[in-house]
Amino acid sequence: MPAGTLYRGREGMWSWVAHRVTGVLIFFFLFAHVLDTALVRVSPNAYNSVIATYKTWPVNLMEYGLTAAVLFHALNGLRVIAVDFWAKGPKYQRQMLWSVVTLWVLLMAGAFYPILRVTLRTWFG
Amino acid sequence: MWVDYQLTVDPKIRVLDAINTVKWEQDGTLTYRRSCAHGVCGSDAMRINGKNRLACKTLIKDVNPEKPITIEPIKGLTVLKDLVVDMDPFFQAYRDVMPFLITTGNAPTKERIQSEEDVQRFEDTTKCILCAACTTSCPVFWNDGQYFGPAAIVNAHRFIFDSRDEGAEQRLEILNDREGVWRCRTTFNCTDACPRGIEVTKAIQEVKRALVTRRF
């Protein structure tokens, strides 16, 4: 069946899409994270050499991305809980979303230097 | 398959009027459903510029007429011809929630007493005209046609919260299903799409909460 044009939904729909995308990405990350941490049971060398491959700037950037995903998923998740359990939730869903986004932007701005410290130093000295 | 039509119209007319003009003057094969032309029968739900609306309640001036206006059939139901979709699964979901008053015992000789507050409790969801704009705007429904969908849940809500009805338990059980209320991801497309202004997501939320509070 042809899909036609993209449905012009509003914040409700796009926040759902973002929630799903971040959830899926985090799940994949978690899977990888469990696998690599399990190497602790294999041998210290095995663990350390794998971790060494992570100590690069692309992975650092991905850490920032991971934080962004987790933070959005968590904050929006709290919003979903409010929509589900608070009688006035559906009525204020848009306002809550904007609060979530604002908070997210602020926190990510605050976390920018702390997380990317090493990479920034490597690039800019 | 897209077809382009050009026409000159007064911007205050309805999109349905424009579609009628196309059918009557340019292309008689263009097929769509319509009846009352003022937003009460629910026949002409369509995707206009990417959003679900009733063609007879949308005025041309409100849909950016300087650019081409895109009109498509609603999503998630099989397209039969042009803008006509198969409404049977939609009506079947409606029937599956037992959308009629269930009472026990003898009927009173006169009317059942019901206060104005009682009526207000479910008044919002009585407004539903079964146009399918909500259900076919739901991303869950697009991917899984087995989901009851917002409209069926709204019509179940109308009875669950009607003080005269005694079938709430049955209906809640029906919706307490993998394909029932728990599918709702609070996307709010339904509330935005409803041409009657029903707070659909809120109604679904109330059904979810009714299920939870009945269990514990």
Add this chain to the structure above:
Amino acid sequence: MAIDTNIELTDAGDPSAFLIEPPRSRTKRTGRKSRTNFEMLAWLFMRLSGIVLVFLVLGHLIIQLLLDGGVSKISFAFVAGRWASPFWQFWDLLMLWLAMLHGANGMRTVINDYAERENTRFWLKVLLVTATVFTVLLAAWSSSPSTHNQLSAGRTRQPTVMQVHKYDTVIVGAGGAGMRAAIESTKRSRTAVLTKLYPTRSHTGAAQGGMAAALANVEEDNWEWHTFDTVKGGDYLVDQDAAEILAKEAIDAVLDLEKMGLPFNRTPEGRIDQRRFGGHTRDHGQAAVRRSCYAADRTGHMILQTLYQNCVKEGVEFFNEFYVLDLLLNEVDGQTRTAGVVAYELATGEIHVFQAKSVIFASGGNGKFFKVTSNAHTLTGDGQAAAFRRGLPLEDMEFFQFHPTGIWRMGILLTEGARGEGGILRNKHGERFMEKYAPVMKDLASRDVVSRAIYTEIREGRGCGLDGDHVYLDLTHLPPEQLDAKLPDITEFARTYLGIEPYTDPIPIQPTAHYAMGGIPTNVQGEVLKDNDTVIPGLYAAGEVACVSVHGANRLGTNSLLDINVFGRRAGIAAAEYAATADYVELPENPAAKVVELLEGIRTGTGEERVSDIRSELQQTMDTNSMVYRTESTLKQAVADIHALKERYKNISVMDKGKRYNTDLLEAVELGNLLDLAEVTAVSGLARKESRGGHFREDYPTRDDVNFMQHTMAYREVDADGKDSIRLDYKPVVVTRYQPMERKY
């Protein structure tokens, strides 16, 4: 296109041999009741675990990334040191498990949305084998969404053999009257309801104001006053025995609907609330009385929904988007009896013959031959036309109601209930002009009186707007809360279609063609008459399509929602009881021939004329010549114009030549119906040299009870050359209680 016209009618011991498959039902959902609580628990778990995870995971992130320096600091030594402490071991494991469960359930949802795979398998794997999860996800992801909505588009059909169905009772039309009849008839006989739409699309749903019944919940009232109001409202053309039945059975009709679940507005005591309405009085016209039972300003919507819900409950069988195009009659022992109907299935283009012991027409009105009308596009008088073409008379067709308050130019109805709530009509000077025309009832006089008053104001130069072609409905003095509670829908119409705010702006309105008082003549049992006295056994009609006559020359508001319930119920019971004792009447030779000829003629036509042009010219001439004010010359002009249009109609062609969903073809058929009915209306009006109710002749402005207190009966005659004409006859009015008096409001 050749159609196999040899229909084999086997005498079915099993009637389902002729059954069309009912609309395909959805495949069963989960159906496993043991799992029903699982979904709710999973839903709750996501929320509870989500809250816990917010703390755990954000805490972890903050500590790891910000305080400990992220991946750059990780090493075996670090991890070993951390997990030497049981606390961190516990914390990390809890976090991981919760996150995995939360995430896995989230992924399960994603999979439920996008995959058909059985989820139990997946759920177990997530818990047991995280490694397999990845592969399953990939597999689930790559399955295409389109396969899950693949509902087979059409039902399989034998393409060229005509389908024949046998039912005890067939009801044509699924509006208020049709469904009310179906609820009664389905309990007593095997019933099929044929509708050209879907039931909840019927125009009953557009009715707003209310349903009259002398419940006396709010103030003193009784059914005899209601009868009198109905008779006077109908300008003494009402058959008074029918009016008595209407008023008497009104009370039960309303209570039945309430028991079926209709959510009426309520009084403070919790009883059904009632409000004032045009023409309804106490003490035979002393003052307005609160008789209209209502649900906000969407009473018709609620009635339609409630009736449909009860049809669902009773398991009524519907054939949706089946257009009934012909009525089948046959002579049995010198008596004309009902054999069935012929219908066209919009989805496939196939013809269906329904053989039935009783047939009820409940197919609604025919307002679409006017330009400014409150009627839906689909109200094209299909029932009246089918009956008329089979030689049955149409009664009182010249009486068409013009509702005073339709939205200017658009015709969209604004309920009389607005005036019932206190709304006032004003001319360009802001005067409440109805005080002049109806000193007692003012804006709540009967509709024909108000419509004429509006037109008089406009003609005499006191109309509003640039062209002075409308007046105002003023609701601005009413408190906004009252408008929101009692008139929410019409205030929305004003905002949506006119862009004005009824709290502060008056609404431009003009009379709009609204209701056909005339139609297929019946007696009070709903049985159709083929002349002044003879009934056609097995044929019934109810609702706007019928003329009992309970509305006479003008219908009072809130009497139609009542009419459909009272007479719909009566017809349903009568038809079913008749079917219980009657035999099938043999179908005529080649039952579908007439319909096939009609459809093929249009489909294969190559003429130059366009359906839409002829239709808009018809609507224009009816508006100009046969609307609120009529004269001999305007009506003659109408008749002449219609004749010319009928000639041109022979030369139409349609662009869509296909079989499936050919609405182009059906619009052409509907136009043919409108032309015939418009002609009957104009001819009947021409012959009625008086003014009564909705029929006003400027050349005969008074009521003539001596010559014209009788019903018009119009018959179609076809002469030897195949030319058709209309023959008029008259039927006396049934008078029981009230002698005609001067009609003042």
